[in-house]
Amino acid sequence: MSKWTQPGVLLLDKHSGVTSMKAVSQLKGKLKLHKVGHAGTLDPLATGLLICLLNGATRLAPYASAGQKRYTGIMSFGVESSTDDVDGSLSKRNVPPPALSVIRDMLTRFEGTIDQVPPQVSAVKVNGQKAYQRAR
Incomplete structure (x- = not known):
């Protein structure tokens, strides 16, 4: 299979337990892409749509992530977690x-639009290090 050089958008159903970067890296290798990016990081435990931008389409990332988003989830009452996740x-x-x-x-x-304070175990960088790495 030769290298794919055309720009494009691929909608990937990301599975739980896979980081967004790992999904992009696997996609790049399997499809032999020159350049791949994504339009927003999903939590490693999250499932859902990961918008992948291929080759020249990577410059469209600000536009691809600007739209409205909808989230669904399951709630349990009476349970706390030390990391705010499972x-x-x-x-x-x-x-x-x-x-x-x-x-x-x-x-x-x-x-x-809401202001959200990320949990201590998020991927937000604090002094150059991901918060979850500091917390664990």
Whole structure:
């Protein structure tokens, strides 16, 4: 198979346990691409759409990541994690679940543009090192 040189966009369904960079690296090797980038990092535990930009299309990254996004998830009440995800040690608390009206009210706080404080185990860099590397 010869090297793919045309620009393009590939929509990749990223699996849990794979970093965005690992997915891009595998794609580059399998398709023999000159250059590959992505339009936004997904958490290694997250699944979902990873927008991959091929060759000359990598310059479109700011436009590819500018659109609206939708997230889905599963919530468990009465459980805490030391890392804010399923990788940490879990501890249970005997707390009754909140009323549905309280949950709906709380969810409205996550609509639109929000300021988010990343957890200590995120990929955000602090003094040149990923926060999760410092925390673990």
